[in-house]
Amino acid sequence: MIATRVGAAxxxxxVSVALRDHEPLAAYATASDVHYLxxxxxxxxxxxAAREDAIPALAATYPVFAWDERxxxxxxxxxxxxxxxxxxxxxxxxxxxAALTAEGEGVTLVVVGPVHAGIIEPGRFTFxxxxxxxxxxxxxxxxxxxxxxxxxxxxxxxxxxPRVARICGACSVARSWSYARALETLAGVACxxxxxxxxxxxxxxxxxxxxxxxxxxxxxxAGYGYSQTHLFGLKERANVLCAAAFxxxxxxxxxxxxxxxxxxxxxxxxxxxxxxxxxxxxxREVRALLGNxxxxxxxxxxxxxxxxxxxAFGVVGPGRRASGGTLDVRALLPYGxxxxxxxxxxxxxxxxxxxxxRVKAAELDAAFDLIDRALAxxxxxxxxxxxxxxxxxxxxxxxxxxxxxxxxxxxxxxxDGALERITVRSASARNWPAVVRAxxxxxxxxxxxxxxSFNLCYxxxxx
Amino acid sequence: xxxxxxxxxxxxxLVCGSCNGCEHELNALAGPxxxxxxxxxxxxxSPRHADVVTVTGPMTTAMRAAAAATLAATAQPCVVVAIGxxxxxxxxxxxxxxxxxxxxxxxxxxxxxxxxxxxxxAIAAGFAEAARRLR
Numbered sequence: 001m002i003a004t005r006v007g008a009a010x011x012x013x014x015v016s017v018a019l020r021d022h023e024p025l026a027a028y029a030t031a032s033d034v035h036y037l038x039x040x041x042x043x044x045x046x047x048x049a050a051r052e053d054a055i056p057a058l059a060a061t062y063p064v065f066a067w068d069e070r071x072x073x074x075x076x077x078x079x080x081x082x083x084x085x086x087x088x089x090x091x092x093x094x095x096x097x098a099a100l101t102a103e104g105e106g107v108t109l110v111v112v113g114p115v116h117a118g119i120i121e122p123g124r125f126t127f128x129x130x131x132x133x134x135x136x137x138x139x140x141x142x143x144x145x146x147x148x149x150x151x152x153x154x155x156x157x158x159x160x161x162p163r164v165a166r167i168c169g170a171c172s173v174a175r176s177w178s179y180a181r182a183l184e185t186l187a188g189v190a191c192x193x194x195x196x197x198x199x200x201x202x203x204x205x206x207x208x209x210x211x212x213x214x215x216x217x218x219x220x221x222a223g224y225g226y227s228q229t230h231l232f233g234l235k236e237r238a239n240v241l242c243a244a245a246f247x248x249x250x251x252x253x254x255x256x257x258x259x260x261x262x263x264x265x266x267x268x269x270x271x272x273x274x275x276x277x278x279x280x281x282x283x284r285e286v287r288a289l290l291g292n293x294x295x296x297x298x299x300x301x302x303x304x305x306x307x308x309x310x311x312a313f314g315v316v317g318p319g320r321r322a323s324g325g326t327l328d329v330r331a332l333l334p335y336g337x338x339x340x341x342x343x344x345x346x347x348x349x350x351x352x353x354x355x356x357x358r359v360k361a362a363e364l365d366a367a368f369d370l371i372d373r374a375l376a377x378x379x380x381x382x383x384x385x386x387x388x389x390x391x392x393x394x395x396x397x398x399x400x401x402x403x404x405x406x407x408x409x410x411x412x413x414x415x416d417g418a419l420e421r422i423t424v425r426s427a428s429a430r431n432w433p434a435v436v437r438a439x440x441x442x443x444x445x446x447x448x449x450x451x452x453s454f455n456l457c458y459x460x461x462x463x
Numbered sequence: 464x465x466x467x468x469x470x471x472x473x474x475x476x477l478v479c480g481s482c483n484g485c486e487h488e489l490n491a492l493a494g495p496x497x498x499x500x501x502x503x504x505x506x507x508x509s510p511r512h513a514d515v516v517t518v519t520g521p522m523t524t525a526m527r528a529a530a531a532a533t534l535a536a537t538a539q540p541c542v543v544v545a546i547g548x549x550x551x552x553x554x555x556x557x558x559x560x561x562x563x564x565x566x567x568x569x570x571x572x573x574x575x576x577x578x579x580x581x582x583x584x585a586i587a588a589g590f591a592e593a594a595r596r597l598r
Contacts, residue, residue, distance in 0.1 A: 091525035114529045117508035119476045119490045121483055122526060143525045144480045147560035163555040169484025169580070213487075229495045236496040239487075249582065250484050459482045 001044040001397060008055045011036070014047045015058055023327055024314040025399065026408050026425035027058070027068035029076035036065070037397060037408070039333060044397055054081035064314030066433060068425070075149075090142040099138035102128035107135065110444055114143045121458035125447070132443045137436045144462040149422055157183055157391050157411070157419045158257050165252050167424060168460030173206040174402030175409070175424075175460070176255040181335065181398040182411035183257040186391035195259045196337040197374040198383040201271070202246055202254040202264075203400065204367040204374075209238040209250075210403035211318075211364040212282065214455040218357050219289055221449030222298040227289040234282055241278060245271040259386030265375075266382050272375040279368035286361045299354035303450030305438040306351055313434040316427045317405020318363060319454050321347045322355035329401035341373050353453040391417050404428055404456060426460035470594035471503025475513035477533050479566035480520030480556070484580040485547040489517065492583035504590055510536040515593050518570050521549045521556045522563030534570060542593040545572035546586055548579045555579075 006014045015036050018024075022038035022045055029035070034055060038045040049055065057080040059066040070089035072078040087097040101109055108129050114122035122143035128135045148167050152160050164179045165172045177199060184190065191199075212235040219227035239249040246254040246264045253261050265271060289295065305315070310323035320327050328345045330338045346362035348355035395412035405427030412420040435454050442450055476489060492499060493506050507513055510533050522530065534543070545567020548554040552565025567575050573596060576589035 095528070096525075114526065115477060115533050119486050119493065119506060120478070121481070121486065122478050122529070143523060143529070144478070144520070145523055145525055146480050146521060146556045146562045148556065151556065151559035151562075166482050166484070166555040166579070169482040169487060172482075172484075233495045236491050236494060239491065250487060250580065252484070252579065457483055459480075 001046055002042075003046040003048060005048045008049045008052050011047065011049050012056055012058060012061065015062065018045055018047055019062070024062065024064045025406060026410075026423070027065045027072065028410055028423040028425065029072040029078045030421065034072060034078060039329070039399070039406070041332065043333065046397070051078060053079050055079065056081055057083040060084045063312055063433065064430070067429060090145055091140070096124060096140050099124070099126035099140060100136070101126060101138065102135040106130055123458055127444055127447070129444060134439050134442050134444060137439045139432055139436050141432065141458055142462045144459045146463070148463050149424060152419050152422050155419050157413050157417055158389055160419060161257050162253055164422075167463075168426065168457050169250055169252075170210060170457050171206070171402040171404060171407055171426065171428075171460060173202045173251045173254055174400045174407040175426075176253070177203060177336070177400045178398040178407050178409040179411065180255050180257045181400070182396050182409055183389050183391045183413075185396045185398070186394050186411070186413050187389045188392065189258065189387060189389060191259055191387070192384065193337075194378055194381055194383040197378045198260045198265050199255050200337040200341065200374045201371050202251050202260065204371045205238065205242050205245070206251055207367045207403045208364060209235055209242065210455075211360045211367070212238055214360055214452065215286065215289060215357060215364070217452035217455060218299070218353065218449065219295065221446075221452050222295050224289070224292065224295045227285065227292070227295070230285045231289070234278065234285060237278055241271065241274050244274065256386050258389040260383050262385050264383065265378065268375050268378050268380065268382070272372060275368060275371050275375070279365065282364060282368070286364065290358070290361060296354060298449070299357055300350070300352055302353040302446055303438040303442060303453055304352045305434055307349070309437055310351075310434060313437070314430055315405075315434045316430050317401070317403070318356055318359045319431050319434065320405065321345065322359040323351040324349045327406075329399050329406050333399070335400065337374060341370055343370055353449055356453040395420075402427055404431065404454075406430070424460065424463055426457065428456035428458070429461040431456055432461055470514075470597050472514045472590060472594055473505060473507040473512045474515045474517060474590070475507050475510050475533070475537070476517045477530055477566075478519055479526045479530050479550070480523035480562060481547065481549060485519040485550075488580045488583050489546065489586060492586050497583055497587065499587065502590075510534070511538060513537050513541055514597060515542050515544055515590065517544045517546050518566040518572065519546050519550050520566050521552070521554055521559065522566040522569045524561045524563070527563065527569075530566065530570060540597060542574060542596055543567070543570050543572040544589050544593050545570075545575040546589065547581060548577055551575050551577055
């Protein structure tokens with residue numbers, strides 16, 4: 001990682017230069033500094049400045065940092081000047097902050113949440129509508145905020161791994177992998193090839209069960225029960241496969257510091273055969289979804305996220321790649337077995353629900369391909385038990401490509417191997433402000449369709 | 464022997480700071496593979512229709528008021544079923560600064576299903592127990 005330090009007044013200029021050839025990842029605060037993180041083909045770039053009063057708010061120019069700067073202000077007491085949004089990010093003792101709404105004659109507000117009608121995480125969505133059309137949408141999250149970063153600080157870093165795996169259930173593997181890589185970096189150890197292949201299998205299984213769920217939900221959003229039922233049935237089979245291969249239906253603790261869980265992938269051949277059968281069935285059901293013209297017409301033109309908006313908001317994952325982007329951490333900054341098994345990056349220029357469905361369909365099949373190649377490389381040899389990891393004093397940034405995009409962690413340990421601090425910047429937190437923008441001009445009844453085409457998590461975004 | 468599945472259930476779900484793991488498993492149970500419609504179990508969109516309110520998560524400070532309002536809106540009798548170790552008060556976030564003592568404990572759950580997350584089958588056993596209590 002390249003780290004540059006500037007005076008706070010020079011931050012806007014330094015960030016502007018960084019953004020010329022880097023993707024924005026996150027902004028975060030420590031007790032003494034603020035940091036703006038970027039990723040490029042050459043690696044990570046950290047632009048840091050000492051904390052002082054009235055740091056120029058970059059969110060005014062670069063909306064990608066809007067939520068991060070509000071978090072830095074509310075959770076870490078950073079003082080900014082020129083903030084575009086002075087409302088609290090989190091729900092406090094006074095309740096949720098007022099929603100930002102459109103004003104004018106004929107504007108009607110539709111408020112849903114925080115409790116939703118289905119089996120969905122909590123959030124308050126305030127639609128400003130003119131007739132059926134959404135003029136603007138305000139998303140108030142943080143209802144699931146447990147305070148994970150403050151809670152983890154001070155804990156033994158290795159012993160905290162099961163908690164890190166449970167910050168969010170639907171991107172557990174990606175975060176566990178980022179965390180394991182961080183502790184291994186601080187300990188100065190590397191894992192063997194078999195472990196890295198096994199980790200890749202876990203990460204791609206997580207992508208598979210999530211993408212199958214997302215595709216089923218997209219079908220549901222268009223009212224197409226056939227694909228919803230069949231793809232959701234396949235998602236269940238993927239979870240059964242996860243349990244058989246890694247001992248947990250949602251792959252919790254599949255990746256641990258120093259390796260993978262004990263006893264995983266004991267029968268790699270059976271896993272490979274089951275994955276091949278699931279792949280064949282998934283191909284058939286994805287064809288049925290993509291081949292249904294009336295459903296595709298519902299997807300086309302819905303929830304458009306223009307390429308320039310996706311870039312300005314720092315959108316990651318399939319949402320970015322469906323808006324003409326190619327950002328994929330596995331290809332940009334290969335880690336583990338991705339250095340040998342480089343995935344083809346799916347990209348689509350249509351920017352709508354249809355494009356996001358196509359990107360996820362392509363990534364689903366590519367994930368099966370990666371698993372097949374990794375298990376072939378692994379052969380009959382189960383990965384070894386995890387090696388001991390004793391992280392030394394220091395800080396590091398790690399990121400992996402989860403089902404929703406870059407899962408970034410900043411981990412700092414003290415000399416005793418305890419967490420000095422951990423900063424969680426999830427793909428979902430990155431993408432939520434863009435989902436809001438993708439709803440503008442759509443109709444309220446299409447919110448489930450547009451929202452589920454991203455299918456972001458709340459728990460990892462809330463912390 | 465009495466049929467343990469003799470009571471149809473309208474089930475309303477309330478997330479109180481869960482990681483979404485329990486939601487994946489509850490969704491799985493409500494999906495095509497487990498076919499719970501044969502038991503007469505269905506997820507309902509309003510607390511007014513609920514025989515059972517399922518709760519997950521440690522309870523967060525931000526959700527406490529909305530959770531109380533949801534339970535207050537249910538028709539009686541209504542059984543609260545706590546799903547998962549967090550709701551039982553012994554999950555990974557017990558003791559976190561904005562976490563409570565467990566959604567199931569704070570909301571007086573009559574039935575608790577342990578697990579992180581519990582499997583769909585384990586959740587189904589919790590629903591069967593809720594149905595037994597409602598008979």
